[in-house]
Structures are given as structure tokens and as C-alpha cells.
Amino acid sequence: MCGIFCLLNLSPTHFELHKPFYEHLKRRGPNSSQDLTITNANPYFHCVLSSHVLHMRGRLTPQPVQDRTGNVLVWNGEIFGGLTVMPEQNDTAVVSQRLSSCNSPSEILSVFSSIQGPWGFVYYQKAGDYLWFGRDFFGRRSLLWNIVAQVLILTSVAAHTSGSGQSAWQEVPAVGLYRVDLKAAAESGTVQLEVYPWTQAGNPVSTCIETISKSVPDNCTTLINDTVLSSPVCPLNMSIPETLNEPEIHPNSHLSAKELEEILASKEKKEEVNYLTQVLSEAVRRRVQALPFEFESTSSPNNGHASVAILFSGGIDSMILAALADRHIPARQPIDLLNVAFKLQDPKKQKESARKHKKIHKNKPADLKKDEPASRTSCPFDVPDRITGRAGLKELQDLNPDRRWNFVEINVTQEELQELRHEHICHLVHPLDTVLDDSIGCAVWFAARGTGVIRQDNSLHPFTSSAKVILTGIGADEQLAGYSRHRVRFKTSGHEGLIQELAMELGRISTRNLGRDDRIIADHGKEARFPYLDEDVVSYLNSVPVWDKADLSLPRGVGEKLLLRLMAKHLGLGQSAVLPKRAMQFGSRIAKMEDSHEKASDKCTRLLTG
Structure with a gap:
């Protein structure tokens, strides 16, 4: 369990955050706090990843976790099935190791499709300079987003501020995984979200687009990918009984507990x-x-x-x-x-x-x-x-x-x-x-x-x-x-x-x-x-x-x-x-x-x- 945060700045201009952000994040994760910065000179982008850890699983694993090839993960979740996590292991480390071996979007989607449990995450993929993020199928972990000028902010918790700008927060829709091509964003000066939606019986892609469009930050475009995540639950049984619906047996009854x-x-x-x-x-x-x-x-x-x-x-x-x-x-x-x-x-x-x-x-x-x-x-x-x-x-x-x-x-x-x-x-x-x-x-x-x-x-x-x-x-x-x-x-x-x-x-x-x-x-x-x-x-x-x-x-x-x-x-x-x-x-x-x-x-x- 953690407070996770990511700030992506496409402009060399310094961006100042209000102090309450870190105060709220640290309350979520009192056991460890660290920041990690990724900067690219040409085209320019500056990415700050921050994580505040509540130690809940295995041995304490400080975040962000960076592997040997430069991939970086901030993880707010628990694995209760799908991936093997031994008692002495920390699930952050397990997820980081699995993602390190992924060479394609479909392999990354396969990892998250297999996880049973709540999660929210941000992941910097060094190969190709991609930024991935998302919430689990039910959205059991908070993740908010906002864009101010050329800055994309993702955070577990924000702060209510008067006026405009940083008050325009929305919850990241729990409809799939999101990917940002950092180099393309830096060259264009705008963020394009590539969305990999969950498969849901009876829920067409148009519904996914509609859900995202209602909360997508300003100055941000979206593209729905044909590659999807497998739903972690079976479809709802839509069958209807052959007999007619019965009226209430006791519409105004006050039966005793025994009855x-x-x-x-x-x-x-x-x-x-x-x-x-x-x-x-x-x-x-x-x-x-x-x-x-x-x-x-x-x-x-x-x-x-x-x-x-x-x-x-x-x-x-x-x-x-x-x-x-x-x-x-x-x-x-x-x-x-x-x-x-x-x-x-x-x-x-x-x-x-x-x-x-x-x-x-x-x-x-x-x-x-x-x-x-x-x-x-x-x-x-x-x-x-x-x-x-x-x-x-x-x-x-x-x-x-x-x-x-x-x-x-x-x-x-x-x-x-x-x-x-x-x-x-x-x-x-x-x-x-x-x-x-x-x-x-x-x-x-x-x-x-x-x-x-x-x-x-x-x-x-x-x-x-x-x-x-x-x-x-x-x-x-x-x-x-x-x-x-x-x-x-x-x-x-x-x-x-x-x-x-x-x-x-x-x-x-x-x-x-x-x-x-x-x-x-x-x-x-x-x-x-x-x-x-x-x-x-x-x-x-x-x-x-x-x-x-x-x-x-x-x-x-x-x-x-x-x-x-x-x-x-x-x-x-x-x-x-x-x-x-x-x-x-x-x-x-x-x-x-x-x-x-x-x-x-x-x-x-x-x-x-x-």
C-alpha cells in the first residue's frame, strides 16, 4: 500500500506543486519515502516519480523500484492471486521483476490481467520511453490525473484548492491501462493517451471512449487500442426465469425475526x-x-x-x-x-x-x-x-x-x-x-x-x-x-x-x-x-x-x-x-x-x- 505520484513536464519551465500534495501522500505511506527523476534532453521531457510506502507485505521494499535496465515502477497494490508471492517476498518487487521481462505491450497487459487484487501503478518503460499507468478492473485503489499547461500529474490523492488549474482533478477511469509515448509527447508538446481497455461482455468500446472522454484532462487526446486486457471476472448471468415475476408476498408485512x-x-x-x-x-x-x-x-x-x-x-x-x-x-x-x-x-x-x-x-x-x-x-x-x-x-x-x-x-x-x-x-x-x-x-x-x-x-x-x-x-x-x-x-x-x-x-x-x-x-x-x-x-x-x-x-x-x-x-x-x-x-x-x-x-x- 502506498501513496504514488508522477509529474511529467514537457516544458523546461519549472512547475511548483502545492505543499499539501506530499503531506497527504506521506500520510498514506509512513514507512518509506523516495523520489526518482528521469530527464531526456532531446526531445525534452522531465519526469518525477515519487512513492510513499506503507509496509504491508513481505520485507520492506522502498519505492520507486528501478531495475538494471532503467525501468521504474511505483506500485500501490496487493497481490492476492494470479502471481506467486512468497511470505517473505514483497509484491512490488515481484511485479517489477515480471515487467522487466516484458518486451511488448501484450506482455505487459498479460501481467496485469493475471493479477488478482487491488492495484494502481505508474511504470516508466525505458525501452521506447513509455509511461504506463492505470487502476485495477474495479478501481479499488485511487489514482487521480490532471494537466496544467504542459504538465501531466498522476497521484493517489490531491488537495482541494480554490480557483482554477490544480483544482481540476478527475479520477483516472478504471477502464484499462494507459500508455504515453514520452518522446512523441515531447516533440508535439501535448499528451496523447493510448488506452488498452478491459474486455467486458456487453460493454462496447464506445462505452470505454465515452467514460474516458468525460474525465480526460484538457489538452489531452486519446486513442483506443485494439489490444485489450482480459477481464478478471466472468460475465454477469443475464438469464431470466421462465415464470412471470411474482408480486411481493408480504408487501406491508412486519413478520417477527423468528418467522x-x-x-x-x-x-x-x-x-x-x-x-x-x-x-x-x-x-x-x-x-x-x-x-x-x-x-x-x-x-x-x-x-x-x-x-x-x-x-x-x-x-x-x-x-x-x-x-x-x-x-x-x-x-x-x-x-x-x-x-x-x-x-x-x-x-x-x-x-x-x-x-x-x-x-x-x-x-x-x-x-x-x-x-x-x-x-x-x-x-x-x-x-x-x-x-x-x-x-x-x-x-x-x-x-x-x-x-x-x-x-x-x-x-x-x-x-x-x-x-x-x-x-x-x-x-x-x-x-x-x-x-x-x-x-x-x-x-x-x-x-x-x-x-x-x-x-x-x-x-x-x-x-x-x-x-x-x-x-x-x-x-x-x-x-x-x-x-x-x-x-x-x-x-x-x-x-x-x-x-x-x-x-x-x-x-x-x-x-x-x-x-x-x-x-x-x-x-x-x-x-x-x-x-x-x-x-x-x-x-x-x-x-x-x-x-x-x-x-x-x-x-x-x-x-x-x-x-x-x-x-x-x-x-x-x-x-x-x-x-x-x-x-x-x-x-x-x-x-x-x-x-x-x-x-x-x-x-x-x-x-x-x-
């Missing part, structure tokens, strides 16, 4: 559940055991520090990750459960808000009203996710009472939120700028920081998580119809419409979620890992017919993510298996702190630095 569990238990999907358990468990194993070689070989059984933490709400996605992590993390090591809550308004303000928005609350489904904390006066941080989190902790303790589960209560006041958003978080969310980006970005930043309290012997003790690996449940809702919009689409367009919606979800996950969350979590010198987006997990879920993954004729808390709920019961989980989906911004109550008239898609003025 819902009986519905789940009656489904005959044992084969699908067993296979999903197998591939998801393996995905978690790869991510919780790929740790620094020194840590694995020298960690004390009594040091009390967790190596792995989970963004934890007590919902089904995080509960399953915790239950599977418990299988693969040594019993002597704790697991940190990071649970974030934003302080509730005082009762007077809340009554005013309730009166002001009575109509909105009237239209809320009954099951959402039940999510409200039972007592507003008991604790201002008893938000819905805190309550379900504590219930989930009890389930995990029952599942494995010998494990030390550190339930970290992370409490955030409005004053702290406003201060840190303005000073710091707004730069990490950038270039995304909606109300939803603000809410999720801030909530994830405080959660990943891991600073809060834990309860021991009926008292609270200050606690900060030491875990460098953070598991997150992103990808479950997108693949298993977990959002309310999936239910709406199913009602209006049946299985065919639902399949189209799910295809769109996975196709846009890089731009909506993953780059932002990588920037947010890595800011603490920690690494986000996404088991639900493991290539083998996605391939399996893509192969399963949609009606086996979700049955939206069943009520909330059952029909969405049905296959995952069956798996939760298979793992021995209880009430958490039938909890309805609750978005983080509502469960943590960060949305309650701001203007409730806002829509999630509105531009967020709070992210502006002034």
Missing part, C-alpha cells in the same frame, strides 16, 4: 450457500493473512494488538466478515470492530426538526422508524448502528467466547466533524463533491482512525486501534440487490430490470465508492481490503442467476441479499441475518447533523475550502 428465519431455513440453496461460503472465506483468509513478514514471524501472543479491524455496524455484511475473519486469524490476536456514531441533537432541537419535517417522517417505512434509538436521553451516541453493533458483538462473543473482540465506540461531535472536515477530510474526498460523498467520506474517516473507547469491567477506557488492515463490506449490496433502488427497479421492470441495475452498479463502483474510500482509509496509514470484491467471489456471484441471489418478492430483511442471509445462518449467526439494510450515513446519524433538505446527489458546499 423470517423460518422462511430462510426453508430455502433449498445448500449448494450455492456452501460454495459462496468457500470462496468468500478464502477471500477473507487471503486478506487477513497477507501481513508484513516481520509481523507474522515475531508478533507476541500477549501484545494485545489487533492486526485486522472491520468497519462494523452489526449488519449482515460486516457480521459475515467478522465471522469469517475469526476462522483465519490466530486465536491469540484480538479483532477490532470499528463502530462510529455522530452525536444526536438535544431533545429540543430534535422536536423542532421533527415538526419541521413531519411529512418526511410520515412517509418513512415502519421498519425504519423502529431503528430509532429507544432512549434519546440515555446516551447521545446511541444511534442505530451503535445499537445493532452491540447486538452483533454479543452474537460474535457467543460464536467464539475465547476471542477478544474489541468493540471500539468511536464518538464524533459536530464541532470535531466540522473542524476536521474543513482542515483535512475535504481534500481526501476531492474530486468527488456530493452530499453523499461528504457523509460517507467523513463517517469512514473517523471510523478508520479507530480512536474511541472500549468497555471493560463495566467502565470505558480510551482506545485506538493499531490494525493496519481494515476490512470493509463494499460490494455486497451492489452484487446482491441490497439497496432500496433495486427493489424499486424490480417492482417496475421485473428480473430483467434488476439485472440491468446490478450490471450498472458494478460498472460504476470505482467512480462512486472505491477511489474515495481508498483515499479516506489510507490517510491513516491503513489499508482497505474488500473481500466481497475478490475476483473469485465476483465471478461466482456473476455466475449465479439473479433469483438465486435475491428474492425481492420477500420483505426487507429477507429478500435482498438472500444468498448472503442464508450463508449467515449457515455460519451460526442469529438476528443479524435478518436485519434490513441501513445506509451508513443514516445508521451513524451523520446525516442528522446537516441540512435535512439536502439530497444525496446535491453538490456539498461543506466540502469547499473557501
Whole structure:
């Protein structure tokens, strides 16, 4: 895991960067920082490559890595399959060695097509003077680009600045690999991007061109190459059941948890559940055991520090990750459960808000009203996710009472939120700028920081998580119809419409979620890992017919993510298996702190630095 950076200058004129760039990059990679400069006199180009390493794999390998022939790699990624990486090896060195032996574009594409895991990179290929860069198929690692005059900048994280120029950042589209002919660029004074797209069933090259054109920097041209990268996952199963779509069985039902569990238990999907358990468990194993070689070989059984933490709400996605992590993390090591809550308004303000928005609350489904904390006066941080989190902790303790589960209560006041958003978080969310980006970005930043309290012997003790690996449940809702919009689409367009919606979800996950969350979590010198987006997990879920993954004729808390709920019961989980989906911004109550008239898609003025 790293903060990587590249500045390509086609003009001899010196270009000055704002100081926040390196500050943000160093926070991502506190273990090693180095720069390397490549200059060509005729035609002139000047390239600065910089890398700031968070040591996560094998032995510490400083970057940029330069081989004997002059090729240079800056790498921000993890290899969980496809290429062999021994426990004592560092994956940066493995990728550099493989690229060193490549003599053609197709060979370079073959290397990246084979890698399972998240990555973003920049690679200078000495032979021919080419600059390669890109993100993995899902865009699980952040990479931004910008062109100012004759300067191309690539970076893991930028900084929000007022005015023009360096504020015009965009995320590099995760549609393939990019190559720049440095000599041709130097001669013409402009950058031409040659794009090698991922193969995607049903996704024509025109879609790739359209995606790139929306975010390509000014003064930059693109050329789509006929040579493509092989997709790391199988195509989505587009089949539709022969029978007609059924109406909702319980459209306004409030069945008890026991009755819902009986519905789940009656489904005959044992084969699908067993296979999903197998591939998801393996995905978690790869991510919780790929740790620094020194840590694995020298960690004390009594040091009390967790190596792995989970963004934890007590919902089904995080509960399953915790239950599977418990299988693969040594019993002597704790697991940190990071649970974030934003302080509730005082009762007077809340009554005013309730009166002001009575109509909105009237239209809320009954099951959402039940999510409200039972007592507003008991604790201002008893938000819905805190309550379900504590219930989930009890389930995990029952599942494995010998494990030390550190339930970290992370409490955030409005004053702290406003201060840190303005000073710091707004730069990490950038270039995304909606109300939803603000809410999720801030909530994830405080959660990943891991600073809060834990309860021991009926008292609270200050606690900060030491875990460098953070598991997150992103990808479950997108693949298993977990959002309310999936239910709406199913009602209006049946299985065919639902399949189209799910295809769109996975196709846009890089731009909506993953780059932002990588920037947010890595800011603490920690690494986000996404088991639900493991290539083998996605391939399996893509192969399963949609009606086996979700049955939206069943009520909330059952029909969405049905296959995952069956798996939760298979793992021995209880009430958490039938909890309805609750978005983080509502469960943590960060949305309650701001203007409730806002829509999630509105531009967020709070992210502006002034």
C-alpha cells in the first residue's frame, strides 16, 4: 500500500506543486519515502516519480523500484492471486521483476490481467520511453490525473484548492491501462493517451471512449487500442426465469425475526450457500493473512494488538466478515470492530426538526422508524448502528467466547466533524463533491482512525486501534440487490430490470465508492481490503442467476441479499441475518447533523475550502 505520484513536464519551465500534495501522500505511506527523476534532453521531457510506502507485505521494499535496465515502477497494490508471492517476498518487487521481462505491450497487459487484487501503478518503460499507468478492473485503489499547461500529474490523492488549474482533478477511469509515448509527447508538446481497455461482455468500446472522454484532462487526446486486457471476472448471468415475476408476498408485512428465519431455513440453496461460503472465506483468509513478514514471524501472543479491524455496524455484511475473519486469524490476536456514531441533537432541537419535517417522517417505512434509538436521553451516541453493533458483538462473543473482540465506540461531535472536515477530510474526498460523498467520506474517516473507547469491567477506557488492515463490506449490496433502488427497479421492470441495475452498479463502483474510500482509509496509514470484491467471489456471484441471489418478492430483511442471509445462518449467526439494510450515513446519524433538505446527489458546499 502506498501513496504514488508522477509529474511529467514537457516544458523546461519549472512547475511548483502545492505543499499539501506530499503531506497527504506521506500520510498514506509512513514507512518509506523516495523520489526518482528521469530527464531526456532531446526531445525534452522531465519526469518525477515519487512513492510513499506503507509496509504491508513481505520485507520492506522502498519505492520507486528501478531495475538494471532503467525501468521504474511505483506500485500501490496487493497481490492476492494470479502471481506467486512468497511470505517473505514483497509484491512490488515481484511485479517489477515480471515487467522487466516484458518486451511488448501484450506482455505487459498479460501481467496485469493475471493479477488478482487491488492495484494502481505508474511504470516508466525505458525501452521506447513509455509511461504506463492505470487502476485495477474495479478501481479499488485511487489514482487521480490532471494537466496544467504542459504538465501531466498522476497521484493517489490531491488537495482541494480554490480557483482554477490544480483544482481540476478527475479520477483516472478504471477502464484499462494507459500508455504515453514520452518522446512523441515531447516533440508535439501535448499528451496523447493510448488506452488498452478491459474486455467486458456487453460493454462496447464506445462505452470505454465515452467514460474516458468525460474525465480526460484538457489538452489531452486519446486513442483506443485494439489490444485489450482480459477481464478478471466472468460475465454477469443475464438469464431470466421462465415464470412471470411474482408480486411481493408480504408487501406491508412486519413478520417477527423468528418467522423470517423460518422462511430462510426453508430455502433449498445448500449448494450455492456452501460454495459462496468457500470462496468468500478464502477471500477473507487471503486478506487477513497477507501481513508484513516481520509481523507474522515475531508478533507476541500477549501484545494485545489487533492486526485486522472491520468497519462494523452489526449488519449482515460486516457480521459475515467478522465471522469469517475469526476462522483465519490466530486465536491469540484480538479483532477490532470499528463502530462510529455522530452525536444526536438535544431533545429540543430534535422536536423542532421533527415538526419541521413531519411529512418526511410520515412517509418513512415502519421498519425504519423502529431503528430509532429507544432512549434519546440515555446516551447521545446511541444511534442505530451503535445499537445493532452491540447486538452483533454479543452474537460474535457467543460464536467464539475465547476471542477478544474489541468493540471500539468511536464518538464524533459536530464541532470535531466540522473542524476536521474543513482542515483535512475535504481534500481526501476531492474530486468527488456530493452530499453523499461528504457523509460517507467523513463517517469512514473517523471510523478508520479507530480512536474511541472500549468497555471493560463495566467502565470505558480510551482506545485506538493499531490494525493496519481494515476490512470493509463494499460490494455486497451492489452484487446482491441490497439497496432500496433495486427493489424499486424490480417492482417496475421485473428480473430483467434488476439485472440491468446490478450490471450498472458494478460498472460504476470505482467512480462512486472505491477511489474515495481508498483515499479516506489510507490517510491513516491503513489499508482497505474488500473481500466481497475478490475476483473469485465476483465471478461466482456473476455466475449465479439473479433469483438465486435475491428474492425481492420477500420483505426487507429477507429478500435482498438472500444468498448472503442464508450463508449467515449457515455460519451460526442469529438476528443479524435478518436485519434490513441501513445506509451508513443514516445508521451513524451523520446525516442528522446537516441540512435535512439536502439530497444525496446535491453538490456539498461543506466540502469547499473557501
